[in-house]
Structures are given as C-alpha cells and as structure tokens.
Amino acid sequence: xxxxxxxxxxxxxxxxxxxxxxxxxxxxxxxxxxxxxxxxxxxxxxxxxxxxxxxxxxxxxxxxxxxxxxxxxxxxxxxxxxxxxxxxxxxxxxxxxxxxxxxxxxxxxxxxxxxxxxxxxxxxxxxxxxxxxxxxxxxxxxxxxxxxxxxxxxxxxxxxxxxxxxxxxxxxxxxxxxxxxxxxxxxxxxxxxxxxxxxxxxxxxxxxxxxxxxxxxxxxxxxxxxxxxxxxxxxxxxxxxxxxxxxxxxxxxxxxxxxxxxxxxxxxxxxxxxxxxxxxxxxxxxxxxxxxxxxxxxxxxxxxxxxxxxxxxxxxxxxxxxxxxxxxxxxxxxxxxxxxxxxxxxxxxxxxxxxxxxx
Amino acid sequence: xxxxxxxxxxxxxxxxxxxxxxxxxxxxxxxxxxxxxxxxxxxxxxxxxxxxxxxxxxxxxxxxxxxxxxxxxxxxxxxxxxxxxxxxxxxxxxxxxxxxxxxxxxxxxxxxxxxxxxxxxxxxxxxxxxxxxxxxxxxxxxxxxxxxxxxxxxxxxxxxxxxxxxxxxxxxxxxxxxxxxxxxxxxxxxxxxxxxxxxxxxxxxxxxxxxxxxxxxxxxxxxxxxxxxxxxxxxxxxxxxxxxxxxxxxxxxxxxxxxxxxxxxxxxxxxxxxxxxxxxxxxxxxxxxxxxxxxxxxxxxxxxxxxxxxxxxxxxxxxxxxxxxxxxxxxxxxxxxxxxxxxxxxxxxxxxxxxxxxx
Numbered sequence: 280x281x282x283x284x285x286x287x288x289x290x291x292x293x294x295x296x297x298x299x300x301x302x303x304x305x306x307x308x309x310x311x312x313x314x315x316x317x318x319x320x321x322x323x324x325x326x327x328x329x330x331x332x333x334x335x336x337x338x339x340x341x342x343x344x345x346x347x348x349x350x351x352x353x354x355x356x357x358x359x360x361x362x363x364x365x366x367x368x369x370x371x372x373x374x375x376x377x378x379x380x381x382x383x384x385x386x387x388x389x390x391x392x393x394x395x396x397x398x399x400x401x402x403x404x405x406x407x408x409x410x411x412x413x414x415x416x417x418x419x420x421x422x423x424x425x426x427x428x429x430x431x432x433x434x435x436x437x438x439x440x441x442x443x444x445x446x447x448x449x450x451x452x453x454x455x456x457x458x459x460x461x462x463x464x465x466x467x468x469x470x471x472x473x474x475x476x477x478x479x480x481x482x483x484x485x486x487x488x489x490x491x492x493x494x495x496x497x498x499x500x501x502x503x504x505x506x507x508x509x510x511x512x513x514x515x516x517x518x519x520x521x522x523x524x525x526x527x528x529x530x531x532x533x534x535x536x537x538x539x540x541x542x543x544x545x546x547x548x549x550x551x552x553x554x555x556x557x558x559x560x561x562x563x564x565x566x567x568x569x570x571x572x573x574x575x576x577x578x579x580x581x582x583x584x585x586x587x588x589x590x591x592x593x594x595x596x597x598x599x600x601x602x603x604x605x606x607x608x609x610x611x612x613x614x615x616x617x618x619x620x621x622x623x624x625x626x627x628x629x630x631x632x633x634x635x636x637x638x
Numbered sequence: 639x640x641x642x643x644x645x646x647x648x649x650x651x652x653x654x655x656x657x658x659x660x661x662x663x664x665x666x667x668x669x670x671x672x673x674x675x676x677x678x679x680x681x682x683x684x685x686x687x688x689x690x691x692x693x694x695x696x697x698x699x700x701x702x703x704x705x706x707x708x709x710x711x712x713x714x715x716x717x718x719x720x721x722x723x724x725x726x727x728x729x730x731x732x733x734x735x736x737x738x739x740x741x742x743x744x745x746x747x748x749x750x751x752x753x754x755x756x757x758x759x760x761x762x763x764x765x766x767x768x769x770x771x772x773x774x775x776x777x778x779x780x781x782x783x784x785x786x787x788x789x790x791x792x793x794x795x796x797x798x799x800x801x802x803x804x805x806x807x808x809x810x811x812x813x814x815x816x817x818x819x820x821x822x823x824x825x826x827x828x829x830x831x832x833x834x835x836x837x838x839x840x841x842x843x844x845x846x847x848x849x850x851x852x853x854x855x856x857x858x859x860x861x862x863x864x865x866x867x868x869x870x871x872x873x874x875x876x877x878x879x880x881x882x883x884x885x886x887x888x889x890x891x892x893x894x895x896x897x898x899x900x901x902x903x904x905x906x907x908x909x910x911x912x913x914x915x916x917x918x919x920x921x922x923x924x925x926x927x928x929x930x931x932x933x934x935x936x937x938x939x940x941x942x943x944x945x946x947x948x949x950x951x952x953x954x955x956x957x958x959x960x961x962x963x964x965x966x967x968x969x970x971x972x973x974x975x976x977x978x979x980x981x982x983x984x985x986x987x988x989x990x991x992x993x994x995x996x997x
Contacts, residue, residue, distance in 0.1 A: 395751070417931065419743035420808065420900050421815060422834060430825065433818040434847025434881040436931050437924070449779065456780060459792040464790065473788070475781060477834045482844040487777035489791025522793040541779050565796070570777065572795050574841070 291319035292406050293380065299402075300372035300383040304328045307387050308336035314339070314391065316400050320382075323372040325350075330365055340464030345371060347630055353626075360618040365511025368493060369485075372500060373505050374626050379500075380409060382495045384546070391453045391547040394474050404544035405448045405495035412442025413538020413548040415483040421557075423478040423540070443481075446500040446537035447528060450493035451475075452548040457490045459518075459565060460558035463551065478542035483533050486575055493546050496528070497537075500626070503588040504531040506619045509612050516608065517560035522568070531590040534580045563606070570605045574598075577601020588620050588629075595620075650678035651765050653738065659731035659742040663687045665694035667744050673698070675749065675759050679741075682731040684709075687723055704730060711747040712985075724870025726879030729978075732857060732864050733985050739768060743905070750812045750906040751913035753833050764807045764854035767837055771801025772897020773793050774842040782837040784901070796965075801839075804922060805859040805896035806887060809852035810834075811907040816849045818877075819917035822910065835899035836871075842892050845934055848884020850904050855887070856896075861889045861986070863890040863946040865978045868971050873969065876919035881927070881969075885934040890949040893939045897950060922965070929964045933957075949990075954979075 299317060301307065302325045310317065314337075326334050330346035349359045350371055361371045366385070368458035371379055382402055390398050411425035416439050424431045424440070431440050456471040481487050496505060504527050507520035532539050578597060584590040595616035602609035658676060660666065661684045669676065681701035684691050689705035709730055710717045721729045725744065732740055741761055749757050770784035775798050783790045783799070790799050815830040840846050855864060863886050866879035891898050891986075937956060943949040954975035961968035 298646045417899075418840055418844055420810065420846055420849070428828065429815070429830065430817060430821055430828065432847050433816050433821075433849065433877070433920075434884070434927065435818075436927050438928055439931075451779065456788070457791045459794075462789055462792075469787065469789065471780065471788065472736060475834060476832055477836060481777055482841055484843055485777055485841040487817055488791050489777055490779070490792065509743065518792070525793070541777075561792075568793065568795050569797055572798075 290315065290400075292403050293346075294319045295319075296378055297380040297382055297402065297406070298323050298372070298376040298378040300325065300369050300381055301375070302327055302366045302369035302372070303334060304332070306363055307337060308335070309385060309389060310337045310340060312389050314427060315398070316402055320402065321378075323376055325368050327366070327368045327373045338411050342374065343375075345375070353528070354622050357618050357622040359508070360506075360615040360622060362507065362510045362514070362520060363512045365514075365517050365520060367507035367510040368504070369491065370505060370507040373502055374623055376498060377627075379497060380406070380495060381498050381505075382477055383491060385492045385548075386493060386550045387548065387550045388452070389547040389549055391545045393545075394476075394579075399544050399546070401450060401493065401546055402542040403493075405450060408448035408540045408543075409445050409497055411445065413445045413480040413540055414439065414442045414478050415533070415538050418482060422542075443536050443538045444497075444500065445540055447489075447533035447539040448495040448533050449487070449489055449525075449539065449541040450495070450544045450546065451542065452492060453545045455548040455551045457492065457493060457548070460554045460561055461565070462559065464518065467551075467554070474545060475542065478540050481529070481539045481541055486526055486572060487513050487539075487565065489521055489528070491521030491524070492548060493544070494521070500535070500537055501528050501531055501587045503526040503586075503623050504591050506591070506616060509615045514608070515606070516563045516567070518557060519561065519564040519568070522564070524569065527591065527594055530575055530578050530580070530594065531587050534584060534590050535587065567605055570602065574601055588624065591616060591620055648673065649946055650761075651762055653678045656680075656739040656741055656761065656765070657682050657731070657735040657737040657868050659684065659735070660732050660745060661686055661725045661728035661742075662693060662745045663952075664745065665760070666696060666745060667694070668748060669696045669699060670807040671748050673887050675761055680737075682735055684727050684731045686725070686727050699827045702734075704734070713862070716981040719865075719868070719974040719981060721866065721873070721879060722871045724873075724876050724879060726866035726869040727965075728850065729864060729866040729883070732861055733982055736986075738856060738858050739765070739854060740857050740864075742850060744907075746907065746909045747811070748768045748906040748908055749849060750904045751841065752904075757903070758903050759903055760852065760903040761854075764809060765898045767807035767856060768804050768856055770804065772804045772899055773798065773801045774839050774892070774897050775888045777841060778874055782839075785837065797883070800886055802895050802897045803856075803859065804899055805856050805891050805899040806848075807854040808846070808848055808898065808900040809854070809903045810901065810904065811849075811851060812904045814907040814910045816851065816907070819913045819920055820914035820924070822916065826910075827915070833904060834901065835941055837899050840888070840898045840900055845885055845931060846887055846898075846900065849905060850880030850883070851907065852903070853880070859894070859896055860887050860890055860946045862945075862949050862979055862982050863887040865950070865975060873967070874965070875922045875926070877916060878920065878923040878927070881923070882930075885930065886950065887952055889937050889939070889953065890946050893943060893949050894946065900975075926964055929961065933960055943993060947983065949977055950975060957975075963989070
C-alpha cells in the first residue's frame, strides 16, 4: 500500500455519508440477506411502474420511498426527464440524496462469497475504492497500488504516485454475467465463476461499459453527470441507461481530473433476464452504440466546463449536434439532459464550487 | 470466450515457433525446475560479463550461447549498441532468433503455482495471450473476452469485438515484486502473494512499466522495437533497459494497431536484488523517468512509419530532439537505436512487408 492510511473495514463504514439507491417494482425481500452489510445505511427506494402497488421493505431498514406520483409532485413538469418502466428511474434517487456517496444496487442481487468462503462486504470495498486515489495517467501492472501488500512497480514516475481523487467505483457480478441479448442467446448457460482479486483504474481517455447493478460514486464530484437517460415506456430504447451514464460520467471524470475504478467488490447476480425481451428493448441500442461510443471517445470539452454540471450541459449540446443525425431520439434525450441539470440544481443549490453541504 | 478457437494447451505448444532468450552470468541450474515446460524449446543464451567464464546448461536442453566475443564478432562495430554488464544484453538474442515468438525470462525465476496448487505453464499462457486478439480500443469489465467462460459485456460495440492482433504478453511475478530501490528500501519484507486471475489489454494510448523478467512477444510484428537500450558498464544508467523497450514498443504497437496484454502467467521471482546497488544503478533513471514517460506519452509518429523498424527510427530521431536536453546520454542512446535497427536489418533482411520467414 503506497503510503496511504485506510480506515479499517468496519461493518458499516461512513454510514452517515452514504445513501443506498434501489429502483424496484416489487417487495424488497432481497434485503433480508443484506442485513449484516446494508442495514445501517439509509435507503432511497425509487418505485418504478404502477404507484398503487405497495412495496414491502423488510423491518429494521431506514428508508424513504418515491413512486411516480412523488416524482411528478417533486419535479413538476421536469419529471419527464426521469425514465418510467426502466431501471434508469434510479437516478431520481441520486438527485434527492444529500449524501456524499451513493451506492446503487439491483433487487436481483445477493451477497457473494470470496474464494475463502467469506461473505463480501460490498459497501466497505466500494468505500475503500472511493476513499483511496485512482491512477488514470499510467498503468500499474500490480493493479491498485493503494491496496495493502502492494505498491507502485519499478518504472512508475514518482510525480504520478499521489494519484487523483476517485469519483466512481464499478463493482462486478458473479453468476449471471452482464451480457447483451445476442450474447445471452448464444450462451444461455454461461456463468461467471471467476473471482478476479483486483481493483484497477480505468485509464484517462479510455471508455468502458458501466453497469448500474453494483455501482458506487461520489455525488459531490460527479452527481450531475450520473443521469440514466430517457429509457423505457414511451422511448425507443431500454437497457442503455447505465451505459449512457457511464460514458458521460467517464468523459466528465477525465475532464475534471477524477478517477474511475472497476473490479472488486463482487455481488451475486441471481437471475438472467429474458433474452428475447431484452433483444426487443435493446436492439436500437445495439445499433446506436456504434455511434454513441465513438461520439464519447471523440468528445472534447472546453476548459470552461470545470464542474460536472457544466460539463454535462456541454455534452447535451454536443449530443444534439452530433447524434441527432443517428436518430431524432437524441434530440429529445439532449433536451432531457438539460432538464435533468435544471432539476438537479433546483434540488441541490450550488454551495461554493459545487460542493454540497451534507444532510 | 468470444467465438475464438483456441488450440488446446499442450505441454509445449508451438515449440518450433518460439525461442527462449535468457541473459545470464552464471550456470543455468534454474532450468532444472523448468524442464516440464521449457525443455522442448530452443534456448538462446546471452552470456553477460566475462566471456571466459563457462556457463553450464542442464543436460537435455537444446541451445545456442553467445558471449561478448560472439556479439563483437557477429555485429562488428555495431556491437556497441548491445549493453554490457546489464540484463539489457538479452536483446541480442531477439536479433539472432529467426522464430515468430520470443519468450524471455530471468535466471532467478522459478515455476509458480496457481491457487489450486497446480504448476503454471508460463509458455502455454503466453502463447494463448499472443494467439488471441487484444482489445485496446474499449475496456471490457470482465477482462479478457477471449478466455473460456467469459465474453464481451453489454455495451461493448460489435465493431470492436474482433479485436486486434496481439504483439506483447507481459507476465507477472509472485513472491518478490518488481519494485524500484526506494520502494525496496522502505518495504524490505513486502512479498506479492496475490494471484490475480486475469489477463487484460493495456488500452491504446496508455503506457505501462514493462518488466523483462517474464515477457513474450511476436518478433515478426514488433521485434525491431524491442531494443533494451544502452545500459550497464560505461553508461550512466541501469535497470531501465526493459522500461525503455516497453515504452517504445507500446507506442509502436499503438501506431501499428497491435495489442499489448498484461497479467497471467505468473512465475516465482526468488531473489530480491540489493536495494543499495539498485539505487546506484537506477538513480538517474528515477529522475529521468519524469521526462521519459511524458516524452513517450506525447510522441506522435507520422503515418509514413508503418513498420516497427520505421517507427523505431522515428523514435530515435525524436529522442535526440527532445531528450538530449535532459542529459547528453540520450544523444548516445538515440545513435545506438539507429545502430540497433541497422544491425537488425542486416541479420533479418526484410522479406515483403517486414514479415520474416521462419527458421
């Protein structure tokens, strides 16, 4: 570990600084298994679909719950930037939180075990990832140099060893891998059984497919860039909510000098979604990603964009300019991105340099 | 595994296509332990230091051995581009080989075991890495998509899934990590005990510290870029031979569209070198790497440089232009780089597009 003091891994580290955001359409029985790790944290539940359905939350959890009626009431006409009948609605929870860190998890995910058989404390690992620096400017071949028992290897410039502040921690999944519909169809029985004991920084200038299933981030640094787009009912596309957020947020992190990590912690993803349903939801995305990825790879933000919100406004403008020719949907998306930032700023009035006062 | 047919892992895969290059100053008893994995391959031993010392090679190995007298005889006045009293002399072996692949290993390295207790076949893994594509244009969060049991995740553009040809496979080390002298001094007892079960592509545009201890590459693709510099006796610097080669070769791979992988296989690095001796050898390098790394990060080669040799000639020119102001040594190094390419081309006359006919 490269000269860095880490807080010990307690049962519920930084519990007053983290909100857990869960999008759901059903009762949250999955939280029973998570008690040892998540019960001490505050939950923000975003109920998708029919607001008249009663969501049951296991006893002992502290939570606030928002259904579509609540979203409409709180955001008014701006509520149209929040997806309906799509997991992308979770970003409403990012907006109403007042905490420094967000952890978001899907309700078909369970506690995984490491190779020694020990249950994995996902939050503790995400916080460790977020509280230690990232190293986006040069690759360390022994992976995360801030981990106990490792360091920077020979040939690593000393001027880069302090690293940069980490904004995003992308965790992985054992059992059901996060495949698209064509890959699911071709390999219906493939399971991820390999535990790769590593966390690494995704280098500056490099994009990756960010999955929202097991994701933590620093909302003070990049919250406004964590918009999960316009997906689901009434839209031509689904299942690209987290991808859109991931590409945009990575570009914003690169612009602002923040780091993005991927790897540990793993959770157990229990249920493969129906590949035929997925194919219908994502078929336009499978096509459009051929334009969306190069769009983000070639984005060059102006130096005036020095906050996540300003970066995001500029990305919205470029989306309209460059992607509308792919499909008129992107014009609507670009407008929703502006609405999202307006709503974010209304709920989170800037307090000096976009740092927010905690709740 | 993303639609790729891999050859099964035999005891000695592609044995007629691989030379093993070993720089040494002593008898090669360490090869006894390697018999199950290396005995079927041809060795090229580059004897460093006093040529009158007799190097003992364990029986049953097929080898050719070159000492300093041989190097002088074969290269004539150009022999001055090959380092003396430094592991960098190994690159002479790359030059006299006629095989497609080179595997180079240090003589203080032994067979490591994977977490199941099975001995690791380093060559088989390196060949697997080299014979499957790399994915330098976008990060796959489940690591190498060409490995059995894994694939490209959701959000990975289909147009990028064929990947590119792999040129370099950088393996890692259990036990003694490859630290510089200051880190060795601060952490004399740190050992690498963590087996990270992954191979990954180092993305395009990203540099890494390449260690020569456990390294394989395709010499037809990048051989001329694998020059280990001017180090050791008569030079102001040591222990940066592999770093120099790694930075230059990565820039060349990025330019030519080839991939570089790091991760598996591990070997067992037995002996920490003396940190005080290392400090003396590398102190200028510790300083100069602050200029060398940005130099390579900002290198922009012309599109006329469409072979490894042409790229390398251009890098030599830029080295002279940009790094001589750091130290006059770099002018000498730049000249040696030209000599290296001249010697390479004399021993490996180009046969149509720089592809060499195998031995």
